[in-house]
Structures are given as C-alpha cells and as structure tokens.
Amino acid sequence: MFRPLPRASGYFRTDYADELALIQTRGERVSLAIFIVVLTALPLIASPFLLDLACQVFLAAIGALSLMLLTGYAGQISLGHAGLIAAGAFTTGILAREINAPFWITLPASALTGVVLGLIFGLPSLRLRGLYLAVSTLALHFIVIYLGGEYETKRGFSTGIMVDKPAIAGFALNDGRIWYFILLAFAAATLLICINLLRSRSGRAWRALHAKETVAEALGISVARYKLLAFVVSSAMTTVAGCLFAYYRGFVSIEAFDLFLSIQYVAMIIIGGMGSLLGALLGAAFVTVFPYAIESLLKLLPNVQSLAGDIFAVNYASFGVVMILFLIFEPQGLVGIWRRVQDYFLLWPFKQKPLAGARK
Amino acid sequence: MQLFVNIVVLASIYALIACGYVLIYRVSRVLNLAHGELMMLGAYAVLATASLFSGHPVMALGAAIVLSLVVGVLVYVFLMRKMTGEMVLAAILTTVALGILIRGFVVLVWSAQQQYPAQALGISNPSLTLPGGAHISLWSAALVGTTVAVYAALFFFLRFGRWGMRMRAAGQNPLLAAQRGINLHGVYALAWSLSTLTGALAGILLALDSGLTATMPVIGLKAFPAALVGGLDSLVGALAGALIVAAAEVLLIYYVDPLLSDVVPFLVLLAMLVFRPWGLFGTREELDRV
Numbered sequence: 001m002f003r004p005l006p007r008a009s010g011y012f013r014t015d016y017a018d019e020l021a022l023i024q025t026r027g028e029r030v031s032l033a034i035f036i037v038v039l040t041a042l043p044l045i046a047s048p049f050l051l052d053l054a055c056q057v058f059l060a061a062i063g064a065l066s067l068m069l070l071t072g073y074a075g076q077i078s079l080g081h082a083g084l085i086a087a088g089a090f091t092t093g094i095l096a097r098e099i100n101a102p103f104w105i106t107l108p109a110s111a112l113t114g115v116v117l118g119l120i121f122g123l124p125s126l127r128l129r130g131l132y133l134a135v136s137t138l139a140l141h142f143i144v145i146y147l148g149g150e151y152e153t154k155r156g157f158s159t160g161i162m163v164d165k166p167a168i169a170g171f172a173l174n175d176g177r178i179w180y181f182i183l184l185a186f187a188a189a190t191l192l193i194c195i196n197l198l199r200s201r202s203g204r205a206w207r208a209l210h211a212k213e214t215v216a217e218a219l220g221i222s223v224a225r226y227k228l229l230a231f232v233v234s235s236a237m238t239t240v241a242g243c244l245f246a247y248y249r250g251f252v253s254i255e256a257f258d259l260f261l262s263i264q265y266v267a268m269i270i271i272g273g274m275g276s277l278l279g280a281l282l283g284a285a286f287v288t289v290f291p292y293a294i295e296s297l298l299k300l301l302p303n304v305q306s307l308a309g310d311i312f313a314v315n316y317a318s319f320g321v322v323m324i325l326f327l328i329f330e331p332q333g334l335v336g337i338w339r340r341v342q343d344y345f346l347l348w349p350f351k352q353k354p355l356a357g358a359r360k
Numbered sequence: 361m362q363l364f365v366n367i368v369v370l371a372s373i374y375a376l377i378a379c380g381y382v383l384i385y386r387v388s389r390v391l392n393l394a395h396g397e398l399m400m401l402g403a404y405a406v407l408a409t410a411s412l413f414s415g416h417p418v419m420a421l422g423a424a425i426v427l428s429l430v431v432g433v434l435v436y437v438f439l440m441r442k443m444t445g446e447m448v449l450a451a452i453l454t455t456v457a458l459g460i461l462i463r464g465f466v467v468l469v470w471s472a473q474q475q476y477p478a479q480a481l482g483i484s485n486p487s488l489t490l491p492g493g494a495h496i497s498l499w500s501a502a503l504v505g506t507t508v509a510v511y512a513a514l515f516f517f518l519r520f521g522r523w524g525m526r527m528r529a530a531g532q533n534p535l536l537a538a539q540r541g542i543n544l545h546g547v548y549a550l551a552w553s554l555s556t557l558t559g560a561l562a563g564i565l566l567a568l569d570s571g572l573t574a575t576m577p578v579i580g581l582k583a584f585p586a587a588l589v590g591g592l593d594s595l596v597g598a599l600a601g602a603l604i605v606a607a608a609e610v611l612l613i614y615y616v617d618p619l620l621s622d623v624v625p626f627l628v629l630l631a632m633l634v635f636r637p638w639g640l641f642g643t644r645e646e647l648d649r650v
Contacts, residue, residue: 077449130448136633139626146623310468317464323457328442
C-alpha cells in the first residue's frame with residue numbers, strides 16, 4: 001500500500017476541525033490559489049480551440065471521477081460507462097425535443113435516469129464478480145445504445161437529435177467562455193462530492209468491499225447496499241455529464257457513444273492510476289488531449305498529405321500502444337509517476353524511503 | 361426451411377468464433393476481448409497473401425492460416441505473458457488495447473473500405489440449393505463444415521492428445537501442472553495460437569462469403585455471449601450456446617424487428633447471467649475464482 005511521505009513539517013493539528021479541513025497547510029493553500037487563478041484566467045487568453053479542449057477535459061473528468069469511484073474505490077468493474085453517458089444525453093435530448101423542457105428539468109431528469117440505470121447496472125453485481133460483472137455491464141451498454149438508436153429511427157431523427165443551448169432568464173448560453181465556467185463548476189463540484197464521499201462512511205465501506213467482501217460483511221457493512229450505492233452514485237454523476245455533453249455539443253447521436261468511448265473511460269482511470277481521484281483527473285486530461293497531440297505530431301512529419309486520411313487510424317493504433325505500455329510498464333499510471341517525482345524531491349539528497357519502523 | 365438453414369449457418373459462425381474464447385479462458389482464465397480483431401486480422405492476412413501467391417488460392421489460404429498461428433504465439437509471448445499474475449481487469453484491458461491497436465493497424469494498412477478477398481483469390485461464391493428449397497452459399501456451407509471439423513478435432517486433441525491433456529491440466533490447476541513438469545508458457549502459447557487459428561478460420565470464411573470491412577470485430581463480440589451462455593470453460597457449451605444465441609437472433613429478427621440484431625446476443629447473455637452465471641455446461645466454482 002502506498003504511504004505518502006509527510007509534506008510539511010512544523011505543522012501540528014490542534015483540534016478536530018484541523019483534522020477535517022480539506023486544505024491544511026499554507027503550501028496547499030497557496031498552490032490551490034494559484035491553480036484557481038490559472039483556471040480562471042485561462043479563458044481570457046486561450047484560443048477557442050484550446051477552450052473547447054478544456055471543456056472536453058472537464059466533461060471527461062466528471063465521467064472519469066465517477067468511474068474511479070466505482071472501479072477504483074468500490075472495485076466494481078464497469079465496461080458500460082459510455083452507455084450511461086448516452087443515457088444522460090438522450091434523456092436530455094428527448095425531453096428537450098419532445099416537451100421543450102428547460103435545463104432545470106432535464107438535468108435532474110438525467111440524474112434520475114442515472115439513479116434508475118445505476119440500480120439496473122448494479123443488480124448483477126450482487127451475484128456476479130470480476131469478469132462476469134464486466135461482461136454484464138458491457139451487455140447493458142449495448143442495450144442502452146440500442147434503445148437510443150430505436151428512438152432515433154422511430155422518431156425520424158436518424159442522424160441525431162439537435163439540442164438547443166439552454167437559456168437562463170432569456171439569455172442563451174452559447175458563448176464558449178460561459179460553458180468553460182459551467183463545466184469547470186460541475187467538474188469541481190463532482191470532485192468535491194467524490195472527496196467527501198470517500199472520506200466518509202460510504203467511502204470506507206467501498207474500500208472495505210474492494211479489499212475483501214467477506215470481511216466487509218463480517219464488519220457489519222451491508223454489501224448489497226453499498227454496492228448498489230456505488231453504482232447509483234457513479235451512474236447519476238455520469239448521466240449528469242451526459243446531460244452537459246448534450247447541451248455543450250448541441251447534438252446527440254448514438255454514434256458518439258460506441259464501445260470505444262467506454263474503453264476510453266476505463267483507459268482514463270488505468271492511465272491516470274487506479275484508486276486515486278488525482279489519477280482520474282490526469283487520465284481524463286491525458287486521454288482527451290492525446291488524439292490532438294498525435295494529430296499535431298503527425299503534422300510535423302514530412303509528406304503529411306499521404307497520412308491525412310488515416311489520422312483516425314493512427315490515433316486508434318497509437319492509443320492502443322499507449323494503453324498497452326501503461327498496463328505493462330506503469331500499472332500505477334500517471335499518478336505513480338507523479339508520486340515518484342514528488343518523492344524524489346522530498347527525499348533529496350537521498351534516494352530511498354526510510355524503511356517502515358526503522359529507528360532514527 | 362430457409363430459417364432453419366440461417367440458424368445453422370449463424371450458429372456455426374458463432375460456434376467457430378466462440379471456441380477461441382473458450383480455449384483461452386479454459387487454459388489461462390483470461391478473457392480475450394481482442395478475439396474479434398484477431399479474427400479480422402486473419403481475414404486481412406488473406407488479402408496480403410493473395411497478392412503474394414497470386415493464382416494459387418490454396419497456397420494463399422494456407423499461408424494466411426500459418427500467419428495467424430504465428431500471430432497468436434507472438435501475442436502471447438510479447439504481451440499476455442507479461443500479464444500473468446496481474447489483476448483480471450488488467451489482463452482484460454490489455455486484450456482490449458490490443459484490439460484497438462489491431463483495428464487502427466488494419467485501417468492504416470488496408471484502408472476502411474470494403475474488400476473482397478474472394479475476388480482477390482479468384483474464387484466464386486455460387487449459391488447452392490438444398491433439398492427443401494432453401495439456399496445456402498458455398499462458403500457458408502464450407503463454414504458449417506469447418507465448424508464441425510474444428511470441433512471434432514479440438515475434442516479429440518483435448519481428450520486424447522498429449523498436449524491437449526497438458527492444456528486441460530494447466531487449466532485445472534496451473535501450479536500443480538507446473539510442478540509436474542508441464543511447460544506452462546508453452547501450453548498458454550499453444551492455446552493462444554489455436555484460438556487465433558480458429559478465429560482466423562472464421563474470419564477468412566466470413567470474408568470469402570460476404571466481403572470484409574473493419575467492422576468485423578462486432579461479429580466477434582457478438583459471438584462472445586455464445587461462449588458465456590454455454591459456459592466459458594466448456595467446448596460443448598460453446599456449441600449449445602451458439603445454437604441458442606443464433607436461434608434467438610434469427611427468430612427475433614424475422615418475427616419482431618431487424619434492428620434487434622445487435623442486441624439479441626447480449627439480451628440472451630444478460631438472461632443467462634441472471635439465472636445461471638456459470639453457463640449451461642460451465643463449472644460452478646469458476647465464479648469465485650475470478
């Protein structure tokens with residue numbers, strides 16, 4: 001198990017409020033402040049392309065955080081994450097299209113869909129474990145996608161559903177910068193919810209479940225209840241991400257939610273690093289930026305024209321390669337690398353951590 | 361009658377693909393989600409060998425099959441061997457990543473357009489009329505025949521062959537098998553190559569019958585429920601599962617809605633997971649070992 005080195009010295013907690021505080025030291029306060037300033041200043045200087053990229057990262061981060069909750073902490077494998085995002089997006093699309101619902105109806109409705117679907121996705125987990133659970137979520141993914149496709153063809157939106165941008169007090173939200181802040185707020189809220197869930201009773205129960213179900217049950221944790229809770233919370237957050245996706249893109253179609261998207265989300269938490277919220281964020285950023293990075297790398301190569309049609313394929317292949325490399329050589333993911341770098345500077349001029357229990 | 365023939369053809373497609381899943385799972389407890397892609401790779405290999413041995417269809421097919429055997433061994437040696445002893449999820453994801461890699465590679469080399477290996481080889485695909493008025497294309501009939509032959513061969517190999525016995529032993533208890541001097545890496549590599557071989561056979565025959573695009577892995581994924589319904593570690597189960605899934609799919613498409621085609625196998629799979637997760641013929645203890 002990973003044990004963090006102490007980050008600050010001369011800091012002692014004197015009351016319980018200090019124990020509970022999320023930000024404890026001055027270093028953390030300063031770095032958080034800098035981070036917030038950078039995030040706020042970014043849309044003022046960034047190009048529209050960069051802004052769109054940031055928005056995509058935030059959307060992916062919400063999905064990756066919720067999947068991390070389910071897989072990284074509660075230990076329930078899900079290969080049907082894209083199905084849940086699709087469910088949220090379609091709930092929004094259908095409601096906006098059929099009854100002209102404003103966003104303050106579609107957003108809770110999407111979350112509600114998520115809760116129901118979470119129960120459905122979670123039910124098999126009461127009987128199945130590991131591989132079989134993964135397969136059952138995979139099957140549910142296909143069923144959700146099928147239902148979406150059925151709706152599209154039956155209602156004659158065979159190419160997809162258009163969703164108008166939501167409006168607050170008659171003011172349509174169609175500026176990229178406003179969306180940047182909306183998505184940032186939602187991503188930050190998701191992160192806060194995750195942090196707090198994980199350090200409370202439910203988070204401890206999930207970790208116990210992950211470690212050993214039998215022991216968790218013996219400790220008085222209701223296995224069925226917490227498994228379902230993990231699925232419900234995770235899928236509600238995911239469908240909210242789907243709802244935001246629908247509004248942000250203004251367009252919903254089943255083609256956007258194929259199996260590859262599910263795999264991308266699983267890749268985010270693997271590449272980021274299992275069992276770490278920071279990992280989910282890093283993974284989301286990495287996987288979202290990756291195709292653009294590959295594209296701009298390709299542009300540096302000579303005779304680009306011959307490759308122009310194959311960028312999609314190059315992306316696919318290189319994504320597979322990167323995923324394999326991470327799985328084989330860096331199973332701890334980006335967070336593992338980050339921690340090693342941190343340890344390097346914390347330990348300097350030494351190289352090894354002191355052995356646990358060693359005398360000074 | 362035509363309906364019956366359709367069911368048999370689809371069932372043998374699924375069965376031929378499903379035995380690849382079963383072989384690997386039974387021996388090494390790894391679920392190979394790249395099976396559909398490996399199958400497609402075998403089919404595209406025919407395109408490559410067809411231009412190499414132009415005018416000799418038999419040699420081209422033979423070369424493609426040998427190639428797929430080699431690919432199976434390579435996949436094990438360079439990839440899956442590193443994943444021994446890792447988490448279930450990590451092993452599955454490695455195969456998923458491999459699948460993505462192969463898809464990108466195939467599109468990069470052969471483009472995403474529909475290809476017709478049968479034309480490249482210069483063989484035709486006449487339609488045969490069966491007694492009872494049903495039609496079946498030549499290569500579909502060949503596929504049914506191949507499935508029967510492959511299953512018979514696998515059965516005898518696993519039951520009586522020396523290496524077949526080793527494979528069963530490794531699947532039952534790897535530690536004990538290794539203690540008794542069985543070369544586990546050899547056995548696993550053999551399982552991967554056999555699985556890729558049967559997958560490639562299915563891919564090649566399907567491509568000869570109806571052309572080849574980069575969407576072939578979908579069929580491979582749809583065959584997975586067949587393997588699971590029958591029980592992931594049972595060859596007989598894969599046959600039975602393939603029949604059930606194929607029958608459900610053909611009948612529902614015919615009587616209810618053609619759009620259902622992509623979901624029926626997964627509906628059957630879910631039903632099976634609810635009532636009998638270890639499958640019709642699978643071993644029950646499996647569930648806890650995963």
